[in-house]
Amino acid sequence: MYEKTRKMGLPPSDEGKKAVFFDRDGTLIREKNYLKDPAGVExxxxxxxxxxxxxxxxxxxxxxxxxxxxARGMMTEEDVRRVNARMLALLRAAGAEADGVYYCPHHPAGSDPAYAKACDCRKPNTGMALRAAEELGICLSDSYMVGDKEADVLFGQNAGMRRSFLVLSGYGAKEREKIEGMAGAECAEDLAAVCARIVALGSR
Ligand SMILES: [Mg+2]
Ligand SMILES: [Zn+2]
Structure with a gap:
């Protein structure tokens, strides 16, 4: 029966790849509030x-x-892409690669009419997770989220991820109390601690 279902083109939901999703600012690179200059990436x-x-x-x-x-008119999408490219270059130089990089340029209160809207891709909304899942073949329920804000943690939970981590870098220390007692969420001192926890929790 199981085999038959598979042949009929209905893959069980657990056939996707597992992933770890990371926020960028304050999580992988130093938080610099609206970083626009690639030279500022650390x-x-x-x-x-x-x-x-x-x-x-x-x-x-x-x-x-x-x-x-x-959306606030402080930078262009090209600026965002240049900062992302610099981050990826630094990661690559240190032997690390990312499989996908997504960003949401919108904000409901933005000043640029082209971007001022309530979108489905601004975290904690799940647009970026759903897009990555589709483009990269990811099973979200076997994946993890890591970020420094409550919105990151909620993004992981809204997308049905296995667990979400708040790192204490960036805004993490300030946001910590917001996620206290939240099911499926936990704090981790830093990325080394996150990594150890994910390895310990494992996957299916
Ligand atoms: Mg952040
Ligand atoms: Zn958006």
Whole structure:
């Protein structure tokens, strides 16, 4: 019966790949509030090591970032892409790769009419997770989220991920109390701690 279902083109939902989703600012690179200049990109301690270790354990690495500075008229999408490219170059130089990088340029209160809207891709909405799942073949329920804000944690939970981590870098220390007692969420001191927890929790 199981085989038959598969042949009929209905893959069981657990056939997707597992992934770890990471926020960008304050999680993988130093939080600099609306970073626009690629020269300002600084990898946080342990970022490359964490990505590398998780990839070795079979996880895809996906970076998901809210960049409302675009909607606010403070930077362009090209600026966002240049900062992302610089981050990826630094990661690559340290032996780490990402499988997907997504950003949301919108904000409901933006000043640029082209981007001022309530969208489905601004975290904690799940647009970027759903898009990555479709493009990369990811099973979200076997995946994890890591970020430094409550919105990151909620994004992981809204997307049905296995667990979400709040790192204490970036805004993490300030946001910590917001996620206290939240099911499926936990704090981790830094990326090394996140990595150790994911390895310990394992996957199916
Ligand atoms: Mg952040
Ligand atoms: Zn958006």
């Amino acid at each position: 990898l946080l301690e342990g970022a490359a090591e964490c990505l590398r270790a998780l990839k070795e354990r079979g996880f895809l690495i996906v970076i998901v970032s809210n960049q409302s500075g675009v």
